[in-house]
Amino acid sequence: MTAALDREQARYVAAQAADARINFEIETEGMTLNLGPQHPATHGTLRVVAKLDAEQVISAEPIAGYMHRGYEKLSEVRTYPQVTTLVNRIDWLGSFANEVPFILAAERLMDVEAPPRAQWIRTALFEMSRIANLVLFAGDTALQLGGQTAAFYGFRDREYVLNQIEAVTGGRFHPNFDRIGGLKDDLPKGWIADTKLAMEKVRGFCDEIDELVTGNEIFQARTRGIGVIPGDVAMSYGLSGANLRGSGVDFDLRRDAPSGMVHPELDWTVHTHPDGDCFSRWWIRIQEIREASLMVDQCLDGLPSGPIMAKVPRIIKVPAGEAYVQTENPLGAMGYYVVSKGDLGPFRLKIRSASFNNVSILPWVLRGVYVPDIVSILASLYFILGDIDR
Amino acid sequence: MSGTILALELSYWQQSVLRSVAVLAAVLLPAGTFVYLFLFKMMSFMQSRLGPNEAGPYGSLQLLAEVGKFLQKEDIVPAKADRKLFFIAPYIVVASVLLVYVAIPFGPDAFFADLDTGIFYILAVSSISIIGVLVAGWASANKYSLMGGLRAAGQLIAYELPMVLAVIGVCIQAGSLNMFDIIRAQAEGEIFGFGALGNPFILTQLVGFAIFMVATQAELTQPPFDMPVAESELVTGYMTEYSGLRFLLFFIGEFASAGAFAIIASTLFLGGYYLPGLDMDANYMNIVGPLVVLGKMMVVGFLIFWARFTYPRFREDQLQSFAWTVLIPIALVNIFATMVLKVVF
Numbered sequence: 001m002t003a004a005l006d007r008e009q010a011r012y013v014a015a016q017a018a019d020a021r022i023n024f025e026i027e028t029e030g031m032t033l034n035l036g037p038q039h040p041a042t043h044g045t046l047r048v049v050a051k052l053d054a055e056q057v058i059s060a061e062p063i064a065g066y067m068h069r070g071y072e073k074l075s076e077v078r079t080y081p082q083v084t085t086l087v088n089r090i091d092w093l094g095s096f097a098n099e100v101p102f103i104l105a106a107e108r109l110m111d112v113e114a115p116p117r118a119q120w121i122r123t124a125l126f127e128m129s130r131i132a133n134l135v136l137f138a139g140d141t142a143l144q145l146g147g148q149t150a151a152f153y154g155f156r157d158r159e160y161v162l163n164q165i166e167a168v169t170g171g172r173f174h175p176n177f178d179r180i181g182g183l184k185d186d187l188p189k190g191w192i193a194d195t196k197l198a199m200e201k202v203r204g205f206c207d208e209i210d211e212l213v214t215g216n217e218i219f220q221a222r223t224r225g226i227g228v229i230p231g232d233v234a235m236s237y238g239l240s241g242a243n244l245r246g247s248g249v250d251f252d253l254r255r256d257a258p259s260g261m262v263h264p265e266l267d268w269t270v271h272t273h274p275d276g277d278c279f280s281r282w283w284i285r286i287q288e289i290r291e292a293s294l295m296v297d298q299c300l301d302g303l304p305s306g307p308i309m310a311k312v313p314r315i316i317k318v319p320a321g322e323a324y325v326q327t328e329n330p331l332g333a334m335g336y337y338v339v340s341k342g343d344l345g346p347f348r349l350k351i352r353s354a355s356f357n358n359v360s361i362l363p364w365v366l367r368g369v370y371v372p373d374i375v376s377i378l379a380s381l382y383f384i385l386g387d388i389d390r
Numbered sequence: 391m392s393g394t395i396l397a398l399e400l401s402y403w404q405q406s407v408l409r410s411v412a413v414l415a416a417v418l419l420p421a422g423t424f425v426y427l428f429l430f431k432m433m434s435f436m437q438s439r440l441g442p443n444e445a446g447p448y449g450s451l452q453l454l455a456e457v458g459k460f461l462q463k464e465d466i467v468p469a470k471a472d473r474k475l476f477f478i479a480p481y482i483v484v485a486s487v488l489l490v491y492v493a494i495p496f497g498p499d500a501f502f503a504d505l506d507t508g509i510f511y512i513l514a515v516s517s518i519s520i521i522g523v524l525v526a527g528w529a530s531a532n533k534y535s536l537m538g539g540l541r542a543a544g545q546l547i548a549y550e551l552p553m554v555l556a557v558i559g560v561c562i563q564a565g566s567l568n569m570f571d572i573i574r575a576q577a578e579g580e581i582f583g584f585g586a587l588g589n590p591f592i593l594t595q596l597v598g599f600a601i602f603m604v605a606t607q608a609e610l611t612q613p614p615f616d617m618p619v620a621e622s623e624l625v626t627g628y629m630t631e632y633s634g635l636r637f638l639l640f641f642i643g644e645f646a647s648a649g650a651f652a653i654i655a656s657t658l659f660l661g662g663y664y665l666p667g668l669d670m671d672a673n674y675m676n677i678v679g680p681l682v683v684l685g686k687m688m689v690v691g692f693l694i695f696w697a698r699f700t701y702p703r704f705r706e707d708q709l710q711s712f713a714w715t716v717l718i719p720i721a722l723v724n725i726f727a728t729m730v731l732k733v734v735f
Contacts, residue, residue, distance in 0.1 A: 033533055040622045055537070055706055144622045146613045146703025152437040212700070218614050219702045371537070372705040375623045 030058065033371070037066045041144055041375045044385030048362065050374065057374065060366035062359050064388045071390045072349050079344040080106050080180060080316050087336075088174040090353060091387045094133030094330040096125045096165065099178040102349075104260040105325040105338040106180045109318045114260070118182035118308040123261040124195075124299035125165065125177070126327075127292040131202055132161045133330035134289045137382050138205075141282060142213045144379040145222050150213050157205040160198040167191055180316055182309035192300045199293040206290050214286065223279035227365050227377035230276055237364070238357040241332025242288060243381060246281035248274040253328035260325070266298045278380035285382070317344060331355055331387060355387035409502045416491045417484075420649025420687060421642050426453050427688075428695040429645075436699050460641075463634035468531050471631065475529035480632065480639035482522030487643055489515035490650040495569050497663055497679030498671050508569035509561065512654060513554055516609070519647065520546040523611075523618065526640075527628035538627020541706055542618030545608060548713040549615075553605035555721035559598040559728040560591050560658045573662035577670050588666060592659040594731075597724045599659045601717055603690075606651040607697060608713070610644065614701035617709055648694060649687060656686035 036047035045066035051058045071090065075083045087102050088095045100122060107113065114122065139154020162172045168187055169175035177184050213219050229239070234247040244251055252270040254263040271287040273280035320342040326335030332354025339348040358381045365377060400408065430452060434441025442449030467476055492515075493508040495501045505511050520543055527539015561567055564575035572591075579589025592599050608615035619627040629640050656662065663679030664670045704712065 031533060035623075040625060142702060146616060146620070146622065147701060148433075148613075149437045149699050152439055156438050213702070216702060218704060221708055222702060222705060370705060370707065372617075372620070372623055372703070 035374065037063075041378050042385075043140070043378075043383065046359065046383075046385055046388070048366075048374070048378075050366070050371075052371065055371045057366050057369050057371065060363055060374070062362045064356075064359060064385075066389065067385060068389045069386070072351055075346055075349045077345065080318060080346065083346065083349070084178055085174065085176050087351070088176055089386060090351065090390055091133070091329065091331055091334075091355070091384045092173055093136055093384060094129035095171075095173055096129040096169070096175045096177065097133075097327070097329045098334065099176070100126055100261070101259075101325045101327045101329075101334055102336045102338070103178045103180055104327070105323040105336045106316075106318055107260065108323045108325060109321050109338060109340055110180065110312070110316075111319075112181045112310050112312055114182045115307050115310055116262075116304045117186075117306045118310075119260065119262050120299050120303050121168075121183055121187060121308065122178065123263065123266075124296050125168070125175075126261060127295045127299070128161050128165055128195075130292045130330040131289055131296075132158050132165065134285050134292075135161070135202065135205060137285055138209050138213070138282075138289070141376075141379040141382075142209075142219070144375045145219060147213060147216075147219070150209055153205060153208060153212070157202055160201050164191065164195045164198050167194070179309065181312035182307070186308050192303070195300060196297060199296050202293045203290060206286055206293075209286065214283065220279060222372075222376050223282060223380065224275070224277055226278045226373050227369065227380060228275070228277045229361065229365055233361075233364065234276070237361040239332065239361060240354050240357065241328065241330075242281055242284040243332060243354075243358055245270065245272045246284045247276035248272055253326060253333055257326075259327060261327070262299070262302075263295075265302070266295050268295050268298075278376050281380040281382070315344070317342060318346070326352065329354065331382060331384060332358070351390050353387045353390065355383035355385075358383045359388055413488060413491050413502055416494075416496075417488055417646045417649075418642070420653070420684075420691075421646040422453055423684075423688070424645045424648055424691055424695070425456075426450065428691060432692075432695060433699055457638065460634055460638040463637075465635065466631070466633050468631050470531040472529040472531070475525050476631075477636075479522050479526035479529060480636045480643065482525065483519045483643035484639050484646070486515055486518035486522065487646040487650055489518070490647070490654070493569060494650075494653055494657065494683075495573060495662060495679075496683050497676040498673075500676040500679055501570075504570065505568070507567045509557055509572065509654075509658070510567050512569075513550075513557065516647070516650070517546065517550055519643065522643075523628050526632070527618075530628065530631040532631050534624045534626075535628050535630045538618045538620065538624045538630070541620075541624075542611060542628060544706070545611070545615060545617055545709060548710055549605045549608035549717075552601050552713060552717035552721045553609065555718065555725060556595075556598040556601040556605065557658060559595050559721075559724050562725070562728050562732055563591060563594060569657060569662070572658060573664055573670070576661040577664040588661060588664060590659065590661040595659060595724075595728070597720060598728075599655070601721050601724070602655055602659070603693060604717060605713075606655065607694060608709075610648050610651065610694070612644075612648070612694065612698045614697070614704050615709060616703055617706055620703065648691060652687040652690040652694060653683060655690045656683060660686045660690070662686075 031052045033050045033052050035050060036042040037045040047063040048060055050060040071086050075086055083102060084099045087098045090098045135154050135158045139151040142150030165175060166172045168191055169177035229247050231247040231249045234244050250272045255270055258264050268291045271284050273284055318340040320340055322339050324335055324337045326333050334354060335352040337350040338346050341347040366374060430442045442452035445451040445455045467473055490512050492502045493505050493511050523542040524539045527535045564572040566572060576590050577588045611618045619629060629637060632640060663682050665682050
């Protein structure tokens with residue numbers, strides 16, 4: 001060892017010590033705050049580990065998997081008609097919409113197509129489950145920001161839609177109504193008129209919520225410019241649905257890649273918002289409720305007559321092959337990749353749902369925000385825990 | 391000091407006992423009325439829910455049922471909590487409300503103490519509850535509680551200032567800090583020579599009233615200023631670890647102080663126990679006066695709770711900047727304008 005090296009080392013150690021002392025004097029002590037797994041802002045058993053500097057978030061990491069349910073594996077030991085009972089439960093707020101892409105994938109493999117009447121009813125129910133889902137989103141977002149009243153309005157108007165879904169399917173949460181090749185039943189008597197009334201009430205809800213929440217100065221102060229996600233970042237994280245359109249990307253599977261439903265024949269618009277903040281995501285969803293209610297009206301007006309089931313064998317065996325179908329579900333793109341070996345049940349099923357991507361952007365978007373903004377960002381990204389932990 | 395209440399000559403000690411019982415009633419009565427009428431009934435009506443309907447006629451016994459429920463609950467103290475402070479905190483909050491009621495006049499003889507610096511005293515003791523909240527947040531040994539307590543301290547101190555500044559306008563116009571003098575100034579005041587209605591200060595101090603109500607909302611830590619409890623992010627903040635009786639005490643404290651601030655607002659801006667057409671020095675005002683105060687309190691309370699149910703929550707920094715950059719400058723301008731007009735007229 002030479003003396004020069006020793007000196008260098010001593011200088012280095014001294015510099016390190018000085019740095020450490022300065023850091024110790026300047027830096028405030030960080031705090032780790034666990035939001036969840038049981039926390040009102042996480043809609044379920046999501047855990048967000050946030051490192052805080054006073055009220056500012058330095059880093060945040062979402063941890064999912066507290067309620068893993070293994071639906072992909074379970075469906076491998078079930079027959080095709082039985083799988084719908086499982087996939088119903090993925091996004092429990094808009095459950096009918098979960099069945100549709102799976103049924104469409106199976107139909108594509110079997111090369112059958114549902115009769116026109118079934119397609120129109122399917123589209124109506126699909127959009128109604130979107131309303132049932134997003135109405136609750138509107139209420140919940142307001143509740144997360146401290147506005148209680150809107151939450152109860154959301155629950156009230158969800159009832160109108162759920163009652164109509166119940167009247168035709170018999171189920172409120174788990175309709176299990178979709179069949180390969182069509183639907184289980186036709187519409188009951190008087191249902192169309194009742195549904196039109198319900199849609200009228202839903203549009204009334206949108207006006208009400210616009211007055212109560214959207215136009216509120218505090219709500220705007222809490223959401224405008226908060227949690228901004230630019231369009232390219234949203235694309236790279238695989239966001240979909242209203243989160244993507246809220247970042248100014250004009251993409252909607254119902255318009256751009258329609259499959260098995262009658263959306264191309266309806267008159268509606270895809271709304272986008274350039275800001276990419278919490279407010280734009282909220283605004284998009286409120287517009288989507290309106291559009292969906294108008295779509296349901298059109299579906300009921302243009303409903304063709306005819307059978308509601310195509311000719312399919314009694315015992316369904318799906319020919320060998322692979323199919324991937326995705327639809328624009330309430331939360332965003334939801335896809336089912338079905339691999340069949342010609343058996344009674346799928347050989348392998350991979351589900352792609354929107355919530356997982358909505359949550360995976362959290363570390364990026366939560367950096368540097370205040371603690372109260374975590375809540376508004378979580379609410380505006382909108383995820384369902386069942387949708388993440390399949 | 392002896393007075394005549396209900397045509398009875400009462401000695402000093404009899405009055406003291408009567409007043410001690412009455413101050414308890416004065417705290418619990420508005421708190422109970424607010425909870426039942428506004429929190430249960432009005433809230434459920436506004437939010438299209440059912441509300442309490444089962445316990446008693448129109449759900450009127452719901453309040454007792456809730457109290458019974460809280461009393462049954464286990465008294466839990468977190469293992470790492472500072473036990474003494476944890477126990478004391480709710481009592482500090484309630485004590486602060488009790489002390490506020492001491493200086494409020496309900497009638498010419500129906501009062502607990504006649505202080506020359508009444509409103510000064512009220513504003514001073516009402517801010518004691520900050521200590522209770524801060525102590526509760528600190529002693530709970532919980533991160534949510536700590537953040538809630540610190541936020542509460544910041545918020546309550548910030549909004550103390552606009553509240554005091556709003557009251558100064560009233561004091562200048564009445565020329566006194568005594569609550570009785572403030573009421574008398576409103577009862578005997580004139581609006582451009584027309585004196586039949588008196589001159590409730592809400593007419594001349596409208597800006598002050600607005601600022602006072604906003605600051606009240608913040609002092610009560612109610613939406614849109616419920617940062618300290620923030621149930622969606624801080625899971626009720628400084629109250630997180632409290633259960634049973636202690637939680638109930640916080641709850642009573644919250645609604646009793648809502649009642650207290652509503653009474654202060656109605657005394658300062660709406661003429662207190664004075665009602666046009668009534669002789670404010672007559673003996674019957676000792677009975678009618680409290681009812682008048684209660685009625686005015688309900689009107690102000692309605693405003694408080696209406697805002698509570700409607701607005702979403704501020705963020706911490708927005709809340710602070712609202713107090714310092716909006717409310718305080720306006721309050722200062724209001725004081726200046728009041729001073730100028732006081733000299734001119």
